[in-house]
Amino acid sequence: MERRVNYENDLNLMATEPRLGLPGCGDDEPQRKTNPSIRNNKRTVPEISEVSSSESNSSITMSGSDDQDSPPPAKEQVVGWPPIRSNRKNCLQSSKRNEVEGMGMYVKVSVDGAPYLRKIDLKVYGRYPQLLKALENMFKLTIGAYSKREGYNGSDYAPTYEDKDGDWMLVGDVPWEMFISSCKRLRIMKGSEARGLGCV
Amino acid sequence: MEPSELKRSKDSPNSDESTRRSSFPDEVLERVLSLLKSHRDRSSVSLVCKDWYNAERWSRTHVFIGNCYSVSPEIVARRFPKIRSVTLKGKPRFSDFNLVPENWGADIHAWLVVFAAKYPFLEELRLKRMAISDESLEFLAVSFPNFKALSLLSCDGFSTNGLAAIATHCKNLTELDIQENGIDDKGGSWLSCFPESFTSLEVLNFANLSSDINFDALERLVGRCKSMRVLKLNRSVSLEQLQRLLVNAPQLAELGTGSFSEELTFRQYVELESALSNCQNMHTLYGLWDAKGIYLPALYPVCTHLTFLNLSYAALRSDELAKLLAHCPRLKRLWVLDTVEDKGLEAVGLNCPLLEELRVFPADPFDEEIIHGVTEAGFVAVSFGCPRLQYVLYFCRQMTNAAVATIVQNCPDFTHFRLCIMNPGQPDYITNEPMDEAFGAVVKTCTKLQRLSVSGRLTDLTFEYIGRYAKNLETLSVAFAGSSDWGMQCVMGGCSKLRKLEIRDCPFGNAALLSGLEKYESMRSLWMSACNVTMNGCRLLAREMPRLNVEVMKEDGSDDSQADKVYVYRSIAGPRRDAPPSVLTL
Numbered sequence: 001m002e003r004r005v006n007y008e009n010d011l012n013l014m015a016t017e018p019r020l021g022l023p024g025c026g027d028d029e030p031q032r033k034t035n036p037s038i039r040n041n042k043r044t045v046p047e048i049s050e051v052s053s054s055e056s057n058s059s060i061t062m063s064g065s066d067d068q069d070s071p072p073p074a075k076e077q078v079v080g081w082p083p084i085r086s087n088r089k090n091c092l093q094s095s096k097r098n099e100v101e102g103m104g105m106y107v108k109v110s111v112d113g114a115p116y117l118r119k120i121d122l123k124v125y126g127r128y129p130q131l132l133k134a135l136e137n138m139f140k141l142t143i144g145a146y147s148k149r150e151g152y153n154g155s156d157y158a159p160t161y162e163d164k165d166g167d168w169m170l171v172g173d174v175p176w177e178m179f180i181s182s183c184k185r186l187r188i189m190k191g192s193e194a195r196g197l198g199c200v
Numbered sequence: 201m202e203p204s205e206l207k208r209s210k211d212s213p214n215s216d217e218s219t220r221r222s223s224f225p226d227e228v229l230e231r232v233l234s235l236l237k238s239h240r241d242r243s244s245v246s247l248v249c250k251d252w253y254n255a256e257r258w259s260r261t262h263v264f265i266g267n268c269y270s271v272s273p274e275i276v277a278r279r280f281p282k283i284r285s286v287t288l289k290g291k292p293r294f295s296d297f298n299l300v301p302e303n304w305g306a307d308i309h310a311w312l313v314v315f316a317a318k319y320p321f322l323e324e325l326r327l328k329r330m331a332i333s334d335e336s337l338e339f340l341a342v343s344f345p346n347f348k349a350l351s352l353l354s355c356d357g358f359s360t361n362g363l364a365a366i367a368t369h370c371k372n373l374t375e376l377d378i379q380e381n382g383i384d385d386k387g388g389s390w391l392s393c394f395p396e397s398f399t400s401l402e403v404l405n406f407a408n409l410s411s412d413i414n415f416d417a418l419e420r421l422v423g424r425c426k427s428m429r430v431l432k433l434n435r436s437v438s439l440e441q442l443q444r445l446l447v448n449a450p451q452l453a454e455l456g457t458g459s460f461s462e463e464l465t466f467r468q469y470v471e472l473e474s475a476l477s478n479c480q481n482m483h484t485l486y487g488l489w490d491a492k493g494i495y496l497p498a499l500y501p502v503c504t505h506l507t508f509l510n511l512s513y514a515a516l517r518s519d520e521l522a523k524l525l526a527h528c529p530r531l532k533r534l535w536v537l538d539t540v541e542d543k544g545l546e547a548v549g550l551n552c553p554l555l556e557e558l559r560v561f562p563a564d565p566f567d568e569e570i571i572h573g574v575t576e577a578g579f580v581a582v583s584f585g586c587p588r589l590q591y592v593l594y595f596c597r598q599m600t601n602a603a604v605a606t607i608v609q610n611c612p613d614f615t616h617f618r619l620c621i622m623n624p625g626q627p628d629y630i631t632n633e634p635m636d637e638a639f640g641a642v643v644k645t646c647t648k649l650q651r652l653s654v655s656g657r658l659t660d661l662t663f664e665y666i667g668r669y670a671k672n673l674e675t676l677s678v679a680f681a682g683s684s685d686w687g688m689q690c691v692m693g694g695c696s697k698l699r700k701l702e703i704r705d706c707p708f709g710n711a712a713l714l715s716g717l718e719k720y721e722s723m724r725s726l727w728m729s730a731c732n733v734t735m736n737g738c739r740l741l742a743r744e745m746p747r748l749n750v751e752v753m754k755e756d757g758s759d760d761s762q763a764d765k766v767y768v769y770r771s772i773a774g775p776r777r778d779a780p781p782s783v784l785t786l
Contacts, residue, residue, distance in 0.1 A: 078624065078705075079297070079298055079299065080294065080297030080298050080299045080704075081297070081622075081624065081679065082562065082565045082595060082620055082622045083296070083297050083620065083677075083679075084297070084561070084562070084565055084595075085296045085297070085354065085380055086296075086298070086382070087380040087381075087408065088380075088512070088561065089565070124461075124462070124463055125462060125463070127412075127436060127438060127459070127462070129438070130438065130462045130463065134463075175410065175411075176436075177410075
């Protein structure tokens with residue numbers, strides 16, 4: 001059953017009046033909807049609530065009280081609610097990032113000298129060695145092992161990627177999660193240019 | 201029985217009786233009491249008479265301190281001279297949800313200094329919600345030559361450098377259990393600090409850490425620690441690497457896999473399945489990050505003897521879970537994400553009749569646009585199939601009174617009932633009534649209930665029910681509920697076994713706070729935040745009950761007279777001296 005999420009207009013004065021009853025309880029309670037819907041009765045803790053506007057997602061319920069014309073209510077979070085430990089939140093967020101693209105995180109891969117580009121789904125790989133092996137298989141070349149000090153020294157090839165800022169970065173320096181969230185495309189550099197990267 | 205030769209003179213109030221009746225020699229008494237393990241039994245024993253108090257204190261080897269500020273390390277050391285194992289808990293539980301200010305306290309160091317002097321043969325330290333620095337870990341590593349087991353749960357203040365110190369110096373280490381901590385992960389090199397000669401490790405849990413570790417070092421470590429029974433890997437360990445580890449450790453009883461999602465060749469898959477099937481002792485499975493449904497069948501050989509399956513990091517769909525559970529008939533504990541939806545929970549009810557514990561976590565707790573997740577239907581389905589349920593933690597976005605009534609009718613043996621309807625103050629979504637009757641049903645039916653977390657729209661009636669029926673309740677968590685002081689007064693008046701009460705965002709004020717005056721000394725602690733309590737109310741409490749510590753945490757910009765966050769606990773150590781400026785002790 002689809003449920004529309006309704007947001008109470010938290011900017012109306014009634015809601016901000018310092019009464020500690022249940023949010024929305026009392027005589028000024030707007031009449032309830034007949035269809036089951038989630039009422040967002042969040043009571044905010046002023047100094048720490050995060051306000052993130054998501055106009056495209058929110059739909060406004062005009063509560064019974066006649067409000068002044070306020071902007072669409074922002075989606076607010078109550079500190080420490082729902083009660084989930086931060087460790088778990090962090091894990092879920094990074095999994096979610098992987099799920100967000102839905103159909104996969106396909107990026108273009110170019111190899112210097114190759115006539116056409118390929119595409120791979122970064123989501124499939126849990127970590128760098130798997131990605132590198134896949135690239136080696138796909139293009140029939142050897143990239144070798146990564147080391148923090150020397151990059152891919154010893155190999156004719158160096159895998160690089162273009163990040164969100166448009167810079168070309170060596171694959172392997174940052175944690176995997178950070179990499180897949182910022183990688184826009186891959187380029188496998190060859191020859192002297194590649195070896196140069198190893199000595200930087 | 202010969203009359204005892206009393207080594208230590210005591211004044212016993214029952215001295216007439218004890219001289220008439222012959223008593224055990226101290227050695228015998230100590231020997232008998234040393235068989236007592238439960239700290240509650242030991243506390244009871246120590247209250248019988250002075251003889252028993254002394255015998256007990258000399259025979260105790262493990263001390264459990266539920267609130268590190270209730271007592272001082274010196275007092276502990278004076279009373280118990282022979283401790284080899286310590287469990288310490290620090291911050292209030294709501295610190296897990298960022299409600300406690302930074303630098304609140306609960307630092308372990310002062311304890312370690314006393315332990316180093318008084319318990320040089322300390323073997324085990326288990327900490328929960330304590331602050332521990334790298335310096336403290338280093339101090340620990342070098343101060344106790346017999347040190348064997350370190351367990352850190354929900355602690356913070358340390359980095360992987362501290363772990364390196366432990367690995368380097370603790371030659372007799374059997375357990376290193378790092379769970380859900382706020383750890384500064386500086387890299388995986390700490391694992392390589394275990395010397396090549398080191399073979400005693402039985403428990404290794406580094407699932408909490410994100411950095412890559414040196415896999416060769418890990419493989420060698422696991423290979424030479426033949427007694428290893430618990431191994432919980434972090435996400436950076438691949439499926440292929442997992443297979444290599446398992447081949448050398450088929451004796452494992454508990455396994456936390458690493459990432460379960462890379463692409464495997466057919467041969468690799470077969471090898472993994474084969475390695476898993478050799479693990480005949482395995483009863484707990486954990487991890488399975490990003491698990492892809494197609495590889496889950498590799499787990500089937502292990503599933504037949506699994507009793508605990510933790511899938512709370514694997515966003516499985518309902519069909520994937522159903523297929524897996526068909527192979528898990530002996531499951532007693534199951535943790536899942538709500539991506540499995542109600543259909544997945546139906547499969548739980550169908551396949552796991554021995555289930556005693558179920559935890560359903562939300563995959564997307566902060567996104568209101570979620571259409572899936574679990575509802576009351578899933579919970580009801582589980583209750584029909586799993587009558588032995590005792591422990592439930594259930595996050596959902598809708599619930600009804602009728603559903604909960606059905607659930608407890610099917611499962612009357614609940615000892616822990618934690619229901620989190622994620623929208624604060626949400627009523628029964630069908631009748632629009634408060635959820636009072638739901639929790640009323642819980643407390644009336646589940647007479648063994650020890651722990652309860654309530655949620656949804658609740659009036660004082662819920663608390664009337666709790667006070668009247670929940671006679672075994674020890675821990676109660678309340679948020680966004682109640683209508684007036686009366687609610688809390690009912691709880692304070694009725695729940696005779698209450699030990700921990702934590703309340704946030706409820707309309708309970710000074711009258712409610714003070715109604716528990718007589719009660720707080722028999723409790724471990726009370727937490728009240730964003731309620732109606734004022735500074736004056738807290739001062740009154742502090743004045744009337746000098747053996748309680750009443751601490752108030754003020755927030756910036758709040759009214760001077762409001763007591764934003766109040767933490768009250770009994771203590772024989774007096775007010776603490778290490779509170780940060782934001783914490784006022786009254």
